[in-house]
Amino acid sequence: MLEFYDQPNKIKLNYVNNKGKNSGTLYTPDFFVIKENTAGWVEWKNEDDLLILSKKQPWKYIRDDKGNWRCPPGEEFAKELGLEFQVCTNSIINWNLHRNFVFLDDYLRKGKDLEINISILDEIRQVIFQNPGISLKQLINHSNDCTFSADDVYVSIINSDIYVDLKESALAEPDSIKVFLHKEHEEMYINLISCEKDLPSPLKISFDIGTKILWDNYIWTLINIGDNNVSLSSEDKYNEVSRELFDKLVREGKIIGQKKEDLNDPLIDLITEASEEDYKKANYRLKHVKKYIKFGSKEFTTKDEPNLRKVRDWVGKYRKAENLFGNGYVGLLPKDKDKGNKQDRFSSEVMKLMNEHIQNEYESIVQKNVAQVYGAFKNKCEEKGYIAPSSVTFYSYIKKRPIEEQVKKRKGTRAGYQKKTFYWELNRTTPRHGDFPFNICHLDHTELDIELVCSSTGKSLGRPYLSLMIDAFSRKVIAFYLSFEPPSYRSCLMVFRDCVRRYNRLPQQLFVDNGKEFHSIYFETLLAMYEKELIWRPAAKPRYGSVLERLFGTTNTNFINNLQGNTQIMKNVREVTKSVNPKNHAIWNLYELSSALDHYFFELYETIDHPALGGTPREAFKMGLFYSGERKDFYIPYDTLFEILTLPSTRNGEVTIQRSGVKINYIYYWHDDFKILHSNKTKVKVRFDPFNIGIAYAYVNKKWVKCISEYYSVFKNITEKELKFITSEIKKTKHNHVKSFSLNAQKISKFITESENNVQFKLLKTRADETNNLIQYRNKEFDTSNSNITTSNNFNTEESMESNSEEHYLDLYEEF
Structure with missing residues (x-):
């Protein structure tokens, strides 16, 4: 095939209708295809649809003696022009290839960026040459005694x-697929087999020997x-570390590729500068681009x-971004903010002269x-x-100057103090459910049958x-x-973090x-950003999640129901007395249960034989990674950037x-x-921490900076859920949202400090504190402080933040 065009010009189909009269209709085929020796139209249909259409329109579609579908009117039109008309169905698609x-x-997805060391490739080819007809499984097994890996084998196939x-x-069935040096080698092997019955047998982070890496601010050579x-x-130093420790440091982002001169990754800039609407x-666009690539224009x-x-324009942008950045998703982000000429229209001499007049x-x-x-x-x-700029331009440059310094120079330090910015105090005293690990995973939630304290x-x-989250392949x-x-x-985002933290x-x-x-939106955005496919189970089809539902049942039955404080007895609530009520016998807290579940999932459950696997989940997972490749070149570093995203x-x-900073959710x-x-x-992108409203992040000057809230000592470790409860309670006391009433951080802070007798808030606060303590314990094992996130540390005493600036009246967020 040389060229193809989808949705070509209409053609006229002449036919004899059901009444025996000559008739005609204009019709748009799916493709016009140009090949080396011929050209013509191609129509693609679903096999089941053609069976129905052949009965409704017998003049248009027929099936010949060989079982091929044809369109006689289309063939007649094409024949007059010396061309062809072909009907294809999904039955001819090679689903094995798919x-x-x-x-x-x-x-x-990595494409041309994937390279393999020539010595490793020679080693792979030598094994294949010495073992004609070797299976993929046997070839990968040789990696135990060689320097290549399964990843190297798959890269060699791609290339x-x-x-x-x-x-x-x-x-995915490595024991049944043969590997050869080239196609001719395969044909030779097949010929030998036919003549002879018995044939005698004879790291998104990539590291290669000789490459540079950055470790603890020193550049090392492997x-x-x-x-x-x-x-x-x-230099003159030599070091040797265990392979296990080296891989651990890579996963934690403490060992990275050679440091680049330009630390501003354009891919990161494009992602972090996009707004929520841009992500949406x-x-x-990505949904339709994938549909177009998979199914075409029909x-x-x-x-x-x-x-x-x-859609065609989006596909072009997607592929262009793949070539430029190795990620097609960023090509689909809107570029409205980039429109217009952003360059200075005046020479450097004019700009220098203008600045001198403004300053002096x-x-x-x-x-x-x-x-x-x-x-x-x-x-x-x-x-x-x-050529002098206009007065409007001159005035605009004056307004861009720091207002505090400007007023101080013109009116003195006292007047400048009125424009001084505020600071706040920092401290207060299928095929088996997928073909390989991570191919298909399930995510869901359940309420456990146990009371905690x-x-x-x-x-x-x-x-x-x-x-x-469970891996369907290995369970x-x-x-x-x-x-x-x-x-x-x-909950979803914390599961994503745990997944990347572990693997x-x-x-x-x-x-x-x-x-x-x-x-x-954020759930979909994170998956789309990493080009992962999100699939919603059909409504009222619980079997689609049966793997996970069974594990929920197993966890409750085999583990939770054996713990003191379990709620089995509450199924017959009328028989429950005070002496047997689980609330009165509960002894487990959130941290202890989380640690016990960690041990249960990763030490007990995955080491027990699973009837569907013929082995344990751990063995299936490990073996799956060995034969499908660990794919370390595509690792997602668990770092501060990932946490912010x-x-x-x-x-x-x-x-x-504003003069007081950036305002997020009243604060x-x-x-x-x-x-x-x-x-x-200036407008900036922001992120807030739903587990600690005392901090937020802003994207300033091509980097994320960590921002501290007003009343930080009060807001520290207060969660978004607590904030929603507080704002709701305050509004209730003001006669159902009086129009003249507005919320601000001072009123929220006052509610928190005076909420000792609010039973609901105390329970909510205690639960939130337990969750935050658990999160902090997990984070202690992973250090992400090596990112270029800066924090302001110049704070004076707390000040009241009653401001005359524009108020942002935000509705209470709904639960996603």
Whole structure:
């Protein structure tokens, strides 16, 4: 095939209708295809649809003696022009080839960036040469005694350095697929077999020997990577570490590739500068781009779909971004903010002259008015032969200057103090459910049948919720999250964090039910950003999640129901007396139960034989990774950037920097970088921590900065859920939202300090504290402080933040 065009011009089909009369109709085929020796139209249909259409329109579609579908009117039209008309169905699609493409998806996305060391490739080819007809499984088994890995084998297949027939066999069944040096080698082997009955037998982070790495601020050269140890050198130094420790440091992001001169990754800039609306648009576009790539233009013929021309444009941007950044998703982000000419229209000499007049003439104790200063500047430009900017431009540059310094120079320090910014106090005293691990995972939540108590007071806190992600291939638990909060977007994001923390990967396909927490913009955005497929289970089809439902049942039956404080007896609540009520016998707290579940999932459950596997989940997972490849080149580092990307934002995704900082959910946040930006009313992207509203993040000057809230000592470790409760309670006391009433941080802070007698808030606060303590314990094992996130540390005493600036009246967020 040389070229193809979808949705070509209409053609006229002449036929004899059911009444025996000659008739004609205009028709648009799916494709016009140009090949080396012929050309013509191609129509694609579903086999089942053709069976129905052949009865309704027997003049249009028929099946010949050979079982091929034909369109006689189309063939007649094409014949007159010396062309062809062909009807194809889904029955001719090679689903085995499709299955292999899914298996190789990670490698295919990397494309031309995947390279293999020539010595490793020679080693692979030598094994194949010495063992004609070797199976993929046997070849990978040789890696135990060689330097190559399964990943190297699959990269070699992608690059056509070795040959397998992807149309006939499945890579997911390595014992049944043969590997050859090239196609001719395969043909030779087949010929030998036919003549002879018995043939005698004879790291998203990549590291290669000789490459540079950055470890503990030193650049090292990799000398050797063995099975047990890794050797490194740096100038006159030599070091050797265990392979286990080396891999651990890589996963934690403490060892990275050679440090680049430019630390500003354009991919990160494109992602972090996008707004929530940008993400929403990109998610929508990605869905249709994938549909177009998979099915072609025939899926875009209904009114419900976007314009076909738009979809083609999106596909072009997607592929262009893949070539530029290795990630097609960023190409689908809207570029509205980049429109227009952002370059200075004036020469550097004019800009220098303008700045001199503003600093020396306008910002002085003489207090010249702006018109006088502009007149002097314009005269100077004419004297030097420059084209002077307009007065409007001149005034706008004055407004961009730091307001505090400007007023201080013109009116003195006391007047400048009125424009001084505020600071706050920091401290207060299928094929087996997938073909390989991470191919298909399931995520869901359940309320556990056990009553928990506070770790400090021993008082009852109620039943916890368990969020669980399981790998369908191995039935191994991938990640979990335990809290007192009902399922929400926060539960989902914490499971994602746990998954990346443990394995530096996310599932290729994630199956979820239709709970509203799974329809959060941030839930979809995170998966789309890493090009992972989200699949919602069909409504009223519980079997789609049967793997996870069975594990929930097993966990409750075999583990939870054997713990003191379990709620089995509550199934017959009328028979429950005070002496046997689980609330009176509860002894487990959230941290203890989480630790016990960690041991149960990762030490007990996965080491017990599973009837569907013929072994244990741990063995199936380990063996699956060995034969499908560990795919370390595609690892997701668990670092501060990943943590920030999992945080939510405001409804608009960005806020304006004011004199008091940035305002998020009634509260101002501050960082020292805002000093020179607030006078310009600059808008920045923001993220807030739903588990600690005392901090937030803003994207300033191409980097994320950590911002501290006003009343930090009060808001520290207060959760988003607590904030929603507080704002709701305050509004209730003000006669059902009186219009003249507005919320601010001072009123929220006052409620918190005076809430000792509020039983509901005390319970909510205690539950939140238990959850935060659990999160902090887990985070202690992973250090993400090596990221370029800066924190403001210049704080004075707490000040009341009653501000005359614009109030942001935000509705209470719904539960996602």
